[in-house]
Amino acid sequence: MAASAAFSLVPGLGFAAGPAQADTSGEVVLPADAAYVPPEDTVKAAGDTGYLHTQQGTSGTQWTDDASGQSYTVTPAVESPHDGLGIVPEPGSPVVHIEDLATRATTSIQPPAGQVWTHAYTGSSVLTHAQQSGPQVLHLVRSANGQVTDTPIPCPPEVTGFAGVLTQDDAGAVLYLRTASGELPFLVDYAAATVHEIFAGTDITSVKIGLSAGHVYAYPNSWPTYVDTVPRDDPGATPTRTPLPAAVANNDAGVADIAVTGGWILVNHLITTTYTAPGDALQAVPIGGGAAQKLFPWAQPDLVTAPDGSVLVTAGTSSEDWAVRRISAASGQVPTSSVVQRVPPLPAQVRDLSLGAGTLANDDWVSNSALPDPVYERDVSSSLQVGPRTIVTQHGTGVIARGNGQVAYQTSDGIVSPVAGGSSQHLYATGAVVAASGRYILQHDSGYFFVQDFEAPSTLPYQSTTEAASLWGRKVWEEDPGHHGDVRSYDLVSKRYTADLPVDPACGNLSAVQAVGRWLYWSCAHVDGVTDRAGVWDLTAGKNIPVRYGQAQLGDGYLVLRDAATGALMLTDFHNGAGTAPVTTEFAGAATGVWTVDRFGGSAAYVDSQQRVHLVPVSVPRSPIAAIDARTNGRRLTVQLSRPAGSATVTFSDPFGHVLRTQTAELAGASADVTWNGRTDSGTALPNGTYTWKVTATAADGTSAVTTGTLRLTGAADAYRDYGASGLGSLTTLTSTGWLTAHFSSHADGTFTGTSGSSGWPSGITAVPFGDINGDGCNELLVRMPGGQLRAYRAGCGHWPSPNTSYASLGTGFSQYKWLSSPGDLNGDGTPDLVAWSASTGDLYVIPVTRQGTLGARQLVRSGLTYAKLISIGDVTGDAIGDLLAYDRSGSLWLMAGDGHGNFQSRKPIFSNWGTGYNAVIGVGDITGDGKPDLVERDSSGTMWVNPGLGKGSFGGRIKAATGWNYTGMS
Incomplete structure (x- = not known):
């Protein structure tokens, strides 16, 4: 049964119809891709030796011979075709002309007087009915060997008149005849000359009825969930009801096309066509019920029964596997298929083409918006060796290569770029894509140019009302909105503009700007009497190179321009820079309006009138890689x-x-x-x-x-004095009310903008920022309690302890020391060590920490030190050993570098006359983000200063970091 046409589409990959061809110039021509949508080929009737059909791209109705594949256009068009036959209409004449579509022979039959043709027929007969009251009689009027015979076929007594033909083949017809109960379906058997009611009581307006070689079948017009069948040789039998399989596609199927072959029911649900569900599978289910067999993933909804009982249908797995196929089922066997005729794919209509750093991408144009707009990509080597085509998406436009092996395309919701692992990056602002460079994409919409960042999709790092803009790397090049004819760049990272370049001060508004490396293309359209003109600004020389105005794309050291009259692509070579005359030659043959230049590579591509893609190498020398x-x-x-x-x-x-x-x-x-x-x-x-x-x-x-x-x-072990799991150091403060706080440098700029604190600490404690003792990668905080007990609090990475945090006791008697600190690992065993300065003698001790997290025996390393302050600074010499600073009472600062054996080298001066007004000097680790330990000081007014570490044991000039720091304790 035929129904409204629908397309069946390629579900997966598609490939070019043939290999790429290269000529002696190095140009590579890719055969036109097969269109994603296969051509519609609708079978209307099937005969013994051929079939009647219409095919997209071919005018008229065609008869195609099965064996030879030869076709001819059926003219004039026939009506009511079946079994390789058709009626040649003759308006106003009672004569019926039956044409054998295979032989083109015509049989003409005139119904006898008093009889009217029902529109049922065979190759040599017509079925008529007598216009009479009383018992109703049909007549099979046959023409053979020059003789006309009339075989009456009496109707059952309940029949009161003829109404119409529902379906027919060469062996019989299903008519709907008038009865006292309404119009009911009846089967006419030509050979037996009988008429039998079928599907008793069926309302013919609610069902579709079909004929196969051995069965009559009926199913609901809408939302069919079953099929009723009766044998043709026993039409009065109780129908067998067979449940139908559901549509394979995730869609409600309101109608279906159904046919029967052998003992199997074929079904193709006519689902709503969308790009995600373009059609449904051709399935088969045994009469009486059973497991459904999926014959083809996609099929056209035109199932036509042939005289031998097989079914013809157009189906396949893709547009390149599309064919008119014969489905048949031998007794007791599952259905099998054979190809009657291949249906060649149509060439894809390329809408957008992009070439970038070895990626060739295109999207195809489809007239029906409900169908896919597929996007494809291929890899192209530097020698123009082309890899297989793969599908990026079934629905996208405006494809562009990003120059990093990835492509992006537009949807109604923004920009999508598939990445490795099957995921995608999404940008949500819509607008025409102008250029792409790695993570960034430049768009234009409603008078604005703007940049979106695939790594930060919620931001717009650039917006401008400029008339022309381009993107290269992390820089946007634009016409300065305040100085027409001048071009400047904007750095998307530093967020700074460069000075204007006067490329064409006389131009009211530049019509185009493009940037590639040292080259900046601009054009000025004819406005207010200004002549069309264009140029390439050499950023190295600071001068213009004049070039021809027109539709142009910039490459590295060259410009490709499409000649408006001939379509030819012209190449202008200016790689020697300003001061050397550019050379222009014809580069490639006539191109359609779809062409592109690889800004990151050395080639161009264009589409010809046959939808073939040409890849053309550019021999212009390239700039050094950057x-x-x-x-x-x-x-x-x-x-x-x-x-x-x-x-x-x-x-x-x-x-x-x-x-x-x-x-x-x-x-x-x-x-x-x-x-x-x-x-x-x-x-x-x-x-x-x-x-x-x-x-x-x-x-x-x-x-x-x-x-x-x-x-x-990040995500590794804590850095020196890192209590924020950020890789940056911190400063510890204590208030008189017992608040112990770690101050972080959240922005790695030497300021303290983040804190983590806890309350309830007893008066008289000393906090000692320390490294990892127990091997979990997280820094401990040592706290000397008022009674002299030393505890190691373990809050975990990125957490700050409170008095209730679990701790390990490291010993007692630490009240004898006026200063406890840790410069890091002093003996090279990979664990931090403790330094203690005696309050009574000025002796300096190193207390090593064992790998078991306990304290070893103290070792005297200096005696009688009289410095104003000692400062643990971490490793400032780059040898992975902790170092000390000493601040003397004259205001000088000294370095005591660790020797790697649990002691310190002789002191070396860092600053002389550094000042005596600091009441706190602390090594806080790296707070400026360069990985080098920094030094923090507090003066008597509570102002905090930072001396950034320079490496190799030195520090830079001080920088003001904060004011009002009047904490009781700092460490």
Whole structure:
């Protein structure tokens, strides 16, 4: 039974119809992709040797021979086709012309006087009814061998008249005849010359009825959940009811197309067409019920029974597996299929094309908005070797390559970019995509240019009302809205503008700006008498290079322009820079309006009139490879390069320049990525803190790009004096009311903007910030109680203890010391050690901490010290051993570097005449974010100062950090 047409679509991947072809110039031509949507091929009737159908892309109705595949257009169009036959209409004439569509022979029959043709027929006969009262009689009027015979077929006595034909084949027809109970369905058997009521009492307006070779079947018009069948040779039998399988697609199926072959019912639910559920599967279920068999994932809803009892249907697994197929079922066997004729796919209509750093992406245009707008991508090597096409999404537009091996596309909800692992990055502001560069994407909408950041999707790091803008790396290049004809850049990280460049001061408004490396393309459209013109500003030379005005795209050292008259692509080579005349040549053949230039690579691509994609190499010498953006996300480092690298090496170093780890970066497009596990090459775990990375990327031409930066390692062991699990140090204060507080530098800028505190501490305690004693990676806080007991409080990483926090007792008798502190590990055993300064003698002791978390025997390292203050500073010399500072009474500051054996080296001066007004000097660890320990001082007015550590035992000039710090105790 035929029903309203619907498309069946490709559920997964699609590939080009043939291999890419390269010519002697290096140009590669990709065959047109198969359209995602297969062509509609609707079977209308099936004969013994062929079938009648219409096919998208072909005019008229075609008869196709099964064996040869040859087709002809059926003219004039036939009516009421079945079994390879059709009626050639002759308006106003009672003569019925029956055409054999395979042989094109015509049989003409004129019904006898008093008889009217019912519109049922065979290849040599017509079924008529006599217009009479009383018993109703049908007539089979046959023409054979020049003779016309009339076989009467009496109707049952309850029949009072003829109403119409429901369905027919060459062996009989289902009519609806008038009775006292209404119009009811009856089966006419031509060979037996009989008429029998079927499906007694059925309302013909609520069901569809069909014929197979052995059965008559009926099912509801809407929401069919079952099929009733009766044998054709026993039409009065009680119908067998067979439940139907549900639609495979997740959609309600209001109607279905159904046919019967052998002992099986074929069903194709006609679901609502959407891009996520474009059609339903062709299924088969045995008459009487049983497990459904899925024959094909997608099928057209036109199931047509052939004279041999098989069923013809157009179905397949994709647009490239689309075919008219014959479904048949031998007795006791499951249905099988065979291909009658392949239906070739239509070429995809390419709407958008993008090429970036070895990724070729396109999206196809589909006229029906309910169907997919698929987005595809391919990998393209530097030698233009093209990989297989893969589908990115079934529904997207405006695809663009990001230059990092990823693509982005537009939806009604914003921008989507699939990433590794099957997940996607989403941006939610809508607008036309102008350019993409790694993590950033530039868009335009409603008079605004704006940038979205895939790494920070809730932000808009750039917005402007400028008339023209472009994006390269982390910089947006725009026409200065306040100085038309001038161009400036905006750094998305530093959030600063550069000075204006006067590319065309006479232009009222620039119509376009594009940026690639040292090159800045601009154009000025004809407005207010200004002549159309364009140029490329050489950022290195600070001068313009004149180029032809038109539809253009900028590459590295060249410009590709499409000739408006011929469609040819013209290449202008200016790689030698300003001062050398540019050279323009015809670059490629006629292109449609769909073409692109790889800003990160050395090629261009365009679509021709046959929807083939041409990849054309550019022989212009490239600029040296360069880093144009870099970012860290936790332990992952990503560097965006100006073009793809052949290799990239990354080193991670401590703040003193010691290389800790060397790794090979993963390359994707023009980006280099590496994830550090926070360990050295030997596997030693490193603490939280700031580390320096260095990337060396080398291109195929031997040029290298070197870029450096810092990474904040977190999630590891606590850094020196780190109580915020941030890798930054902290300062401890105590109030007279018993509040003990850790002050953090939340912004790594030398200020204290975060705190964590607890109350209830007794008067007279001394807090001693300490390292990890018990091996859990978290810093303990030592507290000397008023009675001299020393406790190690263990709150866990990122937590601050209270008096109720669990602790370990480390001993008693510590009241003899006027100062307790920890500069870190002093003997090289990997555990922090304690330094104690005697109040009575001025002797200095090192008390080592064992690996079991207990204190060892104290060791005298200095006698009779008379300094105003001693300061534990951590490691300021870069040897992984803790160091001390000594502040004398004349205002000088000295370094006592740890020797790695539990003692200190001879002192060395740091500052002379540093001042005597500080009542507190504390080494707080790194609070400026560079990984080097810093020094904090408080003067008599309560003002806090920071001397940032410079490494190698020195400090920079002081910086004011805070005021009003009048705490009772600071450590």
